[in-house]
Amino acid sequence: MSKNSGLKQLLLLFIITGFSLQAQTVRKYSNEFLNIGVDARAFGMSNAMVAGTGDVNAGYWNPAGLTKLEDKQLSLMHASYFANIANYDYAAFAMPLDKESAVAFSLIRFGVDDILNTTQLIDDQGQVNYDRISLFSTADYAGTFSYARRLPLDGFSFGVNAKVVRRIIGDFASSWGFGLDAGLQFEGDKGWQYGLMVRDISTTVNAWSIDEDKFADIQGAVAGQNQELPETSEITIPKLQMGVAKKFTYDYDYTLQAELDFNFRFAETNDFLSTSSLSMTPALGLEFGYIDMIFIRTGVGNFQNARRLDGTESTSVQPNLGVGFKYKGIAVDYALTDIGDSSAALYSNVFSVTLDWDIFR
Numbered sequence: 001m002s003k004n005s006g007l008k009q010l011l012l013l014f015i016i017t018g019f020s021l022q023a024q025t026v027r028k029y030s031n032e033f034l035n036i037g038v039d040a041r042a043f044g045m046s047n048a049m050v051a052g053t054g055d056v057n058a059g060y061w062n063p064a065g066l067t068k069l070e071d072k073q074l075s076l077m078h079a080s081y082f083a084n085i086a087n088y089d090y091a092a093f094a095m096p097l098d099k100e101s102a103v104a105f106s107l108i109r110f111g112v113d114d115i116l117n118t119t120q121l122i123d124d125q126g127q128v129n130y131d132r133i134s135l136f137s138t139a140d141y142a143g144t145f146s147y148a149r150r151l152p153l154d155g156f157s158f159g160v161n162a163k164v165v166r167r168i169i170g171d172f173a174s175s176w177g178f179g180l181d182a183g184l185q186f187e188g189d190k191g192w193q194y195g196l197m198v199r200d201i202s203t204t205v206n207a208w209s210i211d212e213d214k215f216a217d218i219q220g221a222v223a224g225q226n227q228e229l230p231e232t233s234e235i236t237i238p239k240l241q242m243g244v245a246k247k248f249t250y251d252y253d254y255t256l257q258a259e260l261d262f263n264f265r266f267a268e269t270n271d272f273l274s275t276s277s278l279s280m281t282p283a284l285g286l287e288f289g290y291i292d293m294i295f296i297r298t299g300v301g302n303f304q305n306a307r308r309l310d311g312t313e314s315t316s317v318q319p320n321l322g323v324g325f326k327y328k329g330i331a332v333d334y335a336l337t338d339i340g341d342s343s344a345a346l347y348s349n350v351f352s353v354t355l356d357w358d359i360f361r
Contacts, residue, residue: 030236031165031177031204033110033140038077038090040352043335044322045285046299048259051185051195052245056094056354059104059146062183062197062241063159066094066102066148077352086112088348094146104146111139115170136170155187165206172211179204179236190246197241204236240264257287261301272303272315297322297335329356 037047039057049061056073058065077090087110094104115136143166148159165177180202186194210232245259261283265271271279283301302318322335331354 030234031140031142031167031200031206033088034108034142034163034165034199035239036088036110038092038106038108038352039075039354040077040322040333040335040350041287041295041297041324041331042285043079043337043350044297044299044320044324044333045259045287046283046301046318046320048243048245048261048283048285048299048301050183050197050241050243050259050261051193052243052247052257052259053195056092056104058148058159059092059094059106059144059161060090062185062195063104063146063148063161063181064157064183064185064195066096066104066146066159067100067150067157067185069094069096069102071096072357074355075352076354077350079348079350081348082112086110090352101147101149103148104144106142106144106146108142108144109139111137113137113139136172138169139167141166141168157185159183159185163204165204167206173208175206175208175234177204177206177234177236193245195241195243195245199239199241200236201238203238206234206236208232208234237266239266253291255287255289255292257285257289259285261285270304270306272305274305293326295322295324295326295333297324329359330354331356 037043038060042049042053042057042061049057051062053061053065054068055065056069056075058068072093072095075090075092077088079088080086081088089109090106092104092106094102096102115138142163144161144163146159146161148157150157159182161181161183163179163181165179166175167177168174179200181197181199182201183195183197185196188194241261241263243259243261245257248256248258250256263271263281263283265279266277267279268274268276269279271281273280281301281303283299285299285301286297288296297320299320300317301320302316304316305313306316307313318337320335320337322333324331324333326332333352333354335350337348337350
């Protein structure tokens with residue numbers, strides 16, 4: 001059996017186990033594929049983008065930043081995870097409506113295809129029958145409509161996201177979900193920028209439809225398990241992000257974009273700072289630019305408290321690197337995430353391209 005087949009079967013085990021975990025309707029971690037991030041530029045800066053974002057990708061990071069658009073833009077991204085087993089794809093389009101407002105549309109897919117379904121590997125006579133192995137795919141989708149507008153207060157902009165979430169686990173289960181995000185940006189004196197983003201401000205509710213016959217097959221295939229049919233609803237609680245950014249210019253040709261973000265969850269987690277009701281992890285991103293054409297990026301984030309085998313605790317951090325090239329409305333970016341492999345699940349090479357409508361004129 002190949003290494004990829006083994007990893008896919010492991011993912012199937014996680015999926016089966018996840019069915020039983022959904023009995024807890026309100027979950028700390030739900031729709032997590034929507035928290036990975038988008039755009040190789042952002043990945044290179046450890047996703048520190050809430051305050052400084054201002055292009056088509058602002059629809060994801062902070063919709064208020066869409067008011068900085070001067071023309072239509074298109075963004076495409078691809079990344080692979082788990083040794084190329086899982087594919088993560090993103091596409092977005094944004095356009096200003098007038099000098100005061102803008103809209104954006106985006107689509108995200110995170111999927112694992114051709115997973116071996118071995119729940120029927122052993123037949124009724126207790127014999128292993130490889131002909132009973134089938135394949136299935138699991139995929140998470142999110143479609144988002146974003147609207148942004150400048151406020152009457154000088155320097156302030158706000159934005160909202162309306163998102164539809166579709167999750168499919170082969171023939172076993174599927175769900176539909178709906179939620180809202182809200183963001184705010186403020187451009188202060190001397191180029192300082194501030195951002196606030198509340199994800200799932202309405203809470204996002206996923207309504208699951210589960211095939212009871214398929215679930216019964218899983219119960220019979222996993223020896224020693226007495227799993228009950230899980231709840232058919234799942235609630236994603238809000239998350240809060242705050243950031244401050246500034247762009248420094250040296251000798252006209254050299255720039256430094258710096259941003260510091262603080263990411264909060266309203267639950268106890270392994271984040272750097274955590275209490276019974278609130279946790280926080282910071283993210284710092286830097287972008288060095290030359291003549292607004294060549295960019296080198298770096299960042300650190302995902303500070304987590306990890307427990308060693310000997311019972312002691314340590315703090316892990318995820319460093320990232322990235323490069324970019326922009327010329328006449330075309331921006332091509334690359335990021336290598338998780339340098340040092342502190343979080344193996346997120347290790348990836350990320351590629352993205354952003355097109356400004358200027359290239360068609």
